[in-house]
Amino acid sequence: MSRFVDRVVLHATAGAGGNGCASVHREKFKPLGGPDGGNGGRGGSVVLVVDAGVHTLLDYHHRPHATARSGTQGQGAFKNGANSPDLELRVPDGTVILDDDGEIVADLVGPGTRFVAAQGGRGGLGNAALASAARKAPGFALLGEPGEEVSFTLELRSLADVGLVGFPSAGKSSLVAAMSAARPKIADYPFTTLVPQLGVVSAGDATFTVADVPGLIPGAADGRGLGLEFLRHIERCSVLVHVVDCATFETERDPASDIEALETELAHYADQLGTSALGERLDQRPRMIALNKIDVPDAADLVDMVRADLAERFGWPIFAISTASRSGLRELGFAMAERVAAARAAQPEIEPTRTVIRPRAVDDSGFTIEPDTELDGGFVVRGERPERWIRQTNFENDEAVGYLADRLARLGVEESLAKAGAVPGCPVTIGDMTFDWEPSTPAGVAALLTGRGTDVRLEDTGRVGASDRKYARAARRKHLSDAELAAGARYSSDHELER
Structure with missing residues (x-):
């Protein structure tokens, strides 16, 4: 059985850069070959890429750790280390990346959108690249940089034009199934829909997507029921449709109170969310009311009684529909398409991404x-x-x-x-x-x-100097006694101090 996962924590570790090589060219009849150490390779980065064929974050729920490969080390004979390829992680369209403080780092919308989650380390320079007029044969190379280690929270926020909201068993899944090719699970018990369902609806020449959100109940914005986990999926919806069950057997409920209860939850959630990318609060989006199940005689009578009161109280378009007999669905579909087209036209035109170059200030020392x-x-x-x-x-x-x-x-x-x-x-x-x-x-x-490999500015390093090693090697060849070797070593050290 497949699972729908829309929130995961991803631990990304980029690859480290390879170390540079400290090498000197050695070849017969070439006594001054010079440094020939190559540079280390760059470590791979961890990159998130939007893929239209991915619809859930389930892969990262089971494998939350992503590690890119490190670059290889440089070698002699000017051989540079190989760069490691980037590790690309496929994510669904509409994935939002949050940091540890809950702030949005990136909003990945559109197939092919890329985000570098962890930058790979740079490779270290070899001694061939460090040679200069003053340091002709460096005896060292630079180390590769470690890759970044970050943790992000990934949230999937569905990209839908119309969001269906309503109490459990109001008929939202049946409406999506009747208007599109989607086949969500439909049953006669509350909370049948456990995950958001998307359907593509065609009305004339217009095509738009409809999202069926699991049923909301009073207190959903505070964590009651299933609504809190899935309210994020209607954040991007430009039109909201209240699906009202007019054939409910609960005597304390009526269409007006159902709509007001859900509006309270939307307003509460909007206070937490603030202004979204669409430029307006969630509780300020265009609304429509769909009075469902008019195929039941009592529901049809209820619609006739409450239609005028709902129109006066809320002022939103009202449609009486039945997903069983498909009555009123055509009118509802064209009304949805009209409002979606108006919302799309009101959005600013998307401009191509521009390359921004920010030169460093003249008085900026960099530290x-x-x-x-x-x-x-x-x-x-x-x-x-x-x-x-x-x-x-x-x-x-x-x-x-x-x-x-x-x-x-x-x-x-x-x-x-x-x-x-x-x-x-x-x-x-x-x-x-x-x-x-x-x-x-x-x-x-x-x-x-x-x-x-030495520097005279670093004193008391505890290392044996080159002159001491040279004297000890020559002394061993002379077969001196231990006392003579010790005396010679003291003389060499004193001589170095005098110099």
Whole structure:
């Protein structure tokens, strides 16, 4: 048995970008091959795409987690990593995307409409792309960025021109079945309709859609019955039709009280909804009244008695119909088509999407510096580029850390920190990384030439330097004793400190 699901929570995880490669070309008779590390591939994004063949969110009810593939790493010989394809998720037309606060992020209307739910991470640059006149053979590469991880609530709001509202067993499903090719379940007990039903109706040259919403009862807007879960499906309807059961056996009910009770629920729900995309509140849409079941003699007599009172009280067009004998359905269909055409004509013309370019302001540095509320004397640097650079840096490589310091200095972060009152040694937080700030060389100064993977500005790294490794290798070849090796190592370290 198929299920209708119109509200799910989707957890989307985009793919991470591939790491760049730090490689040096090695070939016989080419001693200075130079860096040849390729860039990492881009991670795949999670994209929602409207598909006219999808009518429910059932797939994401069973599989709420969507994860895109990551990009591959770069390789030597200038081989870039492969970009991962985007993960496209098919959703029904009329899907609304809500954030954690219940705010609408996107309204997907129209087949082919796309929305990037989670952006894939960028691939890291290889050392071939990082080479410069001052840093001819970088001993590091940039890491790939992680993909976004987001959670959205998906709601399906049916796209229908006419919405049928009424009490349970008022004959809404029978009306949809009589006017269209839809075949909803029809039975003689309340709440037979458990899910919204859509039908396509033709009246002359006009074609429009009709939505049958599960029966409403007093208190539906507060959660009673099934109405609250499905009132969203009439938010897009431009015309509402009250289907009134004139043959009910409940003596305390009458057509006027039924309509007033449902109008109260619509007004209450409209207060929660506010102004919709159609430009007017739900309780201000054009109305019609369909007095149903006139094939029953008592119902026909009731229609004659209440027609004048309903017309005076509400002022809406009134039609006496019977879904069993199909009496009055033709007139009702043409009246629906006329009001739908008027509502469509009143809507503004849809313009094609324009590409909007918003250049950055001249005085926009791209980052901000704020005092850290958790660390005394600390500062927090916020900005897209500094935080991205932090994610791309391999902090186990001293040269990569020095390259990060150069980038921050060129961006003006160090100068701004000094103006904000930062002193050497104060904690500075960028993204997820907190470090002790030590002013480096001014921006624009050429990088200091050091061994691959090292940076002289980073002291006390705990690593064995290149000169120490060179001396130890030469000493091993001389077959020195352990005492001579230890003495030579102390001499090398002292010599490096003197230099």
